[in-house]
Amino acid sequence: MKKMLLLSLAVFLVFGLAALENLVERYVDSEGRLVDRVVVPGIPEHLREPGPVAQLTRASVVLSEVPAFDWCYGCSATAAAMMAGYYDRKNYLRMYTGPTNGGKMPLNNGSWGSGECPLSATQQGYDGLTTQGHVNRFWRGSGQSGNDPFGSGNPTGTYADCTADFMGTNQDWWGNIDGGTTFYNYTNGSAIHDYSDCENDTPRGRDGTHGLRLFFESRGYTVIQNYNQYIYGHVDTGFGFTLDQYKAEINAGRPVIIQISGHSMLGVGYESTSNTIYVHDTWDHQMHSMQWGGSYSGMQHYGVGVIELAPAPTYTISGNVRRPNLQYPQSAVSGATITASGGYSTTTGTLGGYTLTVPYWWSGTIAASKADYAMDPGFISLSNVSSNQSDKSFSAWYIPYAPKNLTIEKLDAFGFIPERIKLSWDAYGLGNYNVYASPYPDSWIWINVSNQGSFSQTGSRVSWVGPIMNDRNYFYFVKVSY
Secondary structure (H helix, E strand, O other): OOOEEOOHHHHHHHHOOHHHOOEEEEEEOOOOOEEEEEEEOOOOHHHOOOOOEOOOOOOEEEOOOOOOOOOOOOHHHHHHHHHHHHHHOOOOOOOOOOOHHHHOOOOOOHHHOOOOEOOOEOOOOOOOOOOOOHHHHHOOOOOOOOOEOOEOOOHHHHOOOOHHHHHOOOOHHHOOOOOOEEEEEEOOOOOEEOOOHHHHOOOOOOEHHHHHHHHHHHOOOOEEEEEEEEEEOOEOOOOOEOHHHHHHHHHOOOOEEEEEOOEEEEEEEEEOOOOEEEEEOOOOOOOEEEEOOOEEOOEEEEEEEEEEEOOOOEEEEEEEEEOOOOOOOOOEOOOOEEEEOOOEEEEOOOOOEEEEEEEOOOOEEEEEEOOOEEEEOOOEEEOOOOOOEOOOOEEEEEOOOOOOOOEEEEEOOOOOOOOEEEEEEEOOOOOEEEEEEEOOOOOOOOEEOHHHOEEEEEOOEEEEEEEOOOOOOOEEEEEEEO
């Protein structure tokens, strides 16, 4: 795409000196609109001072479970990783798939050590990675430029699944210094949606928000929209992203990338009675506050990056719960509770069937339970669910009111015929006991043999002694009736 660079004088007229710190160039795109190319250099935390720690009030509105990471090979990639980690904890389960914390993104990156986070920038030897990661391929040192360690070609085929990979962070191919990420904005303050024309420019570039979209899509999720925009008042055109729009994003459960001069942060909340917003600044594991449109640690707030994801895909797990012998007239077991890891549950219907809905990439166990039944198997394990799962069924062994600690003893083994057995169990309530026998444990035909023997009780133990059935392989169980 051909583009026209404009005189720097025009930049001064619109922005002023403070906002020019990281403006690389301004040009006219193929549709005749003015575009700013801004490189966020990503200064590491030891060169900056965090802003004030947030003091929450009754008017505070804050998203829950947003991770707070310290700087990891680029502030923009780190802010994006915090966003992805938040969604990972909100049922977008494929955002983070590593072994740490049982596969659920931790609330900070302390598990890997200061300055390390595999969701931001992968590195060999961290989080179980045995091959080269982003750091091995693209990092020389903060602020350095030139050919990356892996070489000077297109890095697309070397991606190792982290935000820095897809956002172009640290990559010479996309014109970024180590720590740097590029973002594009329309100069008039209107939103620039999913901008990728720059990838065919000379010099070429990768918009960080477009790259974050690619990261989410690589995880199997759908992005409804993504855009960059200067905030209202930053340019004198009547356009710009407003505080009310920011609040609406937070209210919808969506964190927002906050762009300040030379740095990217993640907006996670606001105070409803003031212009205060809450951010994770990538320099520690705390939440901080700043004024919308103000400055943070001496850096002026000028823009945002917005990502809207479609709801996480879901899939169904279905099956049934039945008595083992399907010839039994009432083999379906209704009202059984089906529970799955992560707090998912349902109950079986009148025909014994169930359907459970879980998010894409769910892993865990499913179990069935109902009073007076023993379930086989005890649980069913599934991993990385990416399609509907059927016939995840359980056999329900009916054992109503079975007293505890039932023992069986064979009597007269070498004596009189018929041989006898003795069943003993803990006394149970005030009911009457019955003993049943059957040649098969899953049979629907059980013979009440109570009257063929006699009951007795000694202390807390009840016993029944009776003859062994003609077929000596019979099964027995005891039932309490009231």
